[in-house]
Amino acid sequence: MTIENLTTDNKTIIQQALAGLLTSGSTEGLEPLLSRDFVHHRPDRDSTRSEWLASIQAALVPLADQQVEVLHLLADDDHVVMHTRRRLPDGGPEIVVVDILRLADGLVVEAWETIEPVADAASHLTWWQLVR
Known part of the structure; x- marks a missing residue:
């Protein structure tokens, strides 16, 4: 398998995981895509x-009607980066999320996540001014 095929396969795994999570409202389809460790x-x-799956499942119920727009889905070798904009239901805040996922043997072994409310973005762009 070439790196190009691996990258495409990993990107497809993440696309299917997100689609399954959002359409089913359950982590059931996500669980087999995660390595045991x-x-x-x-x-x-x-x-x-198990902690992460429980927290995702708990969040799915109140967030069932959120709108998720995938802005970027990038893959390089064993990493996939997903940048999404999410509009939370019932007038909740609009957030931007960046997920970085590392895969091995077709399973997600590590994930990193950063969440930022869009309303706070301007203040986060000037953090270095506070250091002076």
């Missing part, structure tokens, strides 16, 4: 496979 990294803490 999967780790989810966030700036505040890491979580295990």
Whole structure:
């Protein structure tokens, strides 16, 4: 298998996982795509496979009507980067999410996530001014 095929396959795996998650409202289809030693990294803490699946499932119920727009889906070798804009239901904030996923043998082994409310973006662009 070439790197180009691997990259395309990994991108397809992530596209199918997101589509299944959003259409089913369940992590059931996502679970088999995660390795047993999967780790989810966030700036505040890491979580295990079971912890992450539980948190995603809990969030799916109140977020069932969210609109997800995939802005970029990029793949390079064993990494896939997904940049989405999400409009939360019931007037909730609009957020931008960047997910970085590392795959091995067709399974997601690591994921990193950054979430930013669109309303806070301007203040986050000037963080370095606070350092002076």
